[in-house]
Amino acid sequence: MSHILVVDDEPQLLRALRINLRARKYDVATADTGSAALDSAERTRPDAVLLDLGLPDLDGVEVIHRLRSRLPVPIIVLSGRSGADDKIQALDAGADDYVTKPFLMDELFARLRAVLRRPAAPAPGTRAVLGDHLIDLAACTVVRADGAEGQLRLTPTEWRILTMLLSNPGRLLPGRQILRTVWGPDHEERGNYLRVYFAGLRRKLEQDPARPRHLITEPGIGYRYEP
Structure with missing residues (x-):
């Protein structure tokens, strides 16, 4: 049973989400402030977080940053x-998906299922060099190839995109294929997601x-990694 943390300061929506999640056999924790959400995430280690941005104590983007520094958990805004x-x-802060209110419950749960079924990690031992960086896909680390100290932080979604590209050097991957693999089949038309994430990776x-x-x-077609 997947454990979902729902964070929202609207009592009616919080109750509706709790009821609908439990009806679909999810384990649910709720929080109505950013601080409570961070405490709950630290204690319960959720499998996914549904997060409102307009919280009374902390801005939701700040909550995303703090969650990202602690847990590799999928976050749907x-x-x-x-x-x-x-x-x-x-998205730049590390959210995996963004749903605008009001929304359809069926659509939200389709997106939740999509983030929950994504692979957590690539096969062990996969390494690649990208410019001045040495990338270990298994350990999820990026360091300078020249030995300079410090690691570069990537979000989980950036890792999933990079893993696809680096696992297929020189191969053109259609944008729809990346969207389908990373976000799910109902996101194949959301090319703006890729533009945002590729700008951040570059x-x-x-x-x-x-x-x-x-x-x-490759405009209108897709993306590729050139070693």
């Missing part, structure tokens, strides 16, 4: 904020993000 900037900010990994050498876009 539930928010009344529908602007592109809000979505990009949440900022972190490419020497010149505006002229990428390794993470290549």
Whole structure:
């Protein structure tokens, strides 16, 4: 039974989600503040988090950052904020999906099932070099190939995208294939997700993000990794 943490300060929505999750055989914990959510996540180690951004004590984006520093848990944002900037900010912070209120319960649970069935880690021993970085996909670490100290932090979704690309060097992967594998089959048309995440990966990994050498876009088709 998967354990889901629901974080929202609207009592009626919190109750509705709790009832619907339990009806679908999920174990549920709830929190109505960011601080309570972080405490609950630390204690119970949920399998996924449903998170509102408009919390009374902490902004939801800050909660995403703090969760990401502690747990590799999938996070689905539930928010009344529908602007592109809000979505990009949440995704860049480490959210795996973004659902705008009001939403259909069936759609939300389809997205929840999608994040829960994603593979947690790649096969052991998979390593690759991307520019100045040595990437260990099994250990989920990125270090400088020249031995400089410090690790680069990637979000779980960035890791899943990077794993697909680095496991297929030189191969063009259609955008829809990446979306289907990383986010689920109902996300195949959401090309804006890939634009956001590839921009973030290039900022972190490419020497010149505006002229990428390794993470290549083939407009209208897909993406590939050039060693």
